[in-house]
Amino acid sequence: MNSVPNLQQLFTEYNQTYFAEQIIPSLDFILRFSNTEKFAGWFTYCPETHEDWTITVARRLKDHPRALRSTLVHEMIHMLAHQRFRETADEYYLDLLPQADQPFINKGHGAFFFSEMNRLNRLFPELGLTIISCFGDALYEVEKIPPARLLVVSINKALGKGMIYRLHENAPIDWETLQSTAHLLHDSRDISVIQVAGPLAEGFPYLRKDNLPRANMKRLSLRNFVPTLNKLRADSNTVYQLKPAQTKPYYSQSPFSQARAG
Numbered sequence: 001m002n003s004v005p006n007l008q009q010l011f012t013e014y015n016q017t018y019f020a021e022q023i024i025p026s027l028d029f030i031l032r033f034s035n036t037e038k039f040a041g042w043f044t045y046c047p048e049t050h051e052d053w054t055i056t057v058a059r060r061l062k063d064h065p066r067a068l069r070s071t072l073v074h075e076m077i078h079m080l081a082h083q084r085f086r087e088t089a090d091e092y093y094l095d096l097l098p099q100a101d102q103p104f105i106n107k108g109h110g111a112f113f114f115s116e117m118n119r120l121n122r123l124f125p126e127l128g129l130t131i132i133s134c135f136g137d138a139l140y141e142v143e144k145i146p147p148a149r150l151l152v153v154s155i156n157k158a159l160g161k162g163m164i165y166r167l168h169e170n171a172p173i174d175w176e177t178l179q180s181t182a183h184l185l186h187d188s189r190d191i192s193v194i195q196v197a198g199p200l201a202e203g204f205p206y207l208r209k210d211n212l213p214r215a216n217m218k219r220l221s222l223r224n225f226v227p228t229l230n231k232l233r234a235d236s237n238t239v240y241q242l243k244p245a246q247t248k249p250y251y252s253q254s255p256f257s258q259a260r261a262g
């Protein structure tokens with residue numbers, strides 16, 4: 001229990017269970033974890049020979065065996081596609097272009113990918129294979145997703161304009177820096193910090209560990225800022241971290257009626 005899953009072992013097991021051992025990895029193929037927060041997993045291959053290079057899986061999936069399985073099997077379908085192409089030179093397997101009357105999401109996710117994905121989902125519904133993985137969905141162990149802190153910046157109260165950023169998990173709550181970050185990005189020092197259940201914190205851009213903006217961070221405001229914020233505030237796990245001027249750092253009872261929309 002609680003040991004880091006062995007990707008090589010899982011690969012071998014899934015190749016048996018789901019692919020009848022048809023997948024034969026190229027010689028230098030490697031499986032690895034990465035610290036990415038953006039993707040669940042991805043597959044790389046040599047663009048000239050279509051030999052397999054890597055399957056990379058987000059390290060945070062190691063606490064979520066069902067999501068890890070779904071991700072790895074998804075990437076293994078890509079691997080099978082390139083193997084079939086190497087065997088047949090038939091570009092059909094690469095899903096480069098839409099085929100008539102066949103589903104096509106983007107390069108790599110077309111007729112062949114869907115046929116394999118649908119076959120596996122039919123035979124093994126527990127796989128829950130999808131094209132786009134959504135961290136925190138039904139395949140995840142929700143209780144194992146740690147809560148996350150969000151910086152809420154009110155940009156224009158009258159227009160309901162604002163932006164939400166995710167704090168790095170090890171970042172301090174440092175009001176001065178957070179305010180100057182808000183000012184730098186949005187000409188506003190009107191900020192608050194809330195802590196929300198992990199799955200609700202997905203999709204917001206991360207600030208740096210020192211709470212400064214990342215390089216090339218765009219000055220975007222959030223579409224549906226007010227409804228999004230209200231949804232976060234309405235969640236029973238949401239904890240308020242009060243405004244800089246106030247003394248108590250945390251508020252466990254959510255002061256909804258007094259709360260501003262940003």
Ligand SMILES: [Zn+2]
Nearest residue numbers: 074078108109
């Ligand atoms: Zn894919």
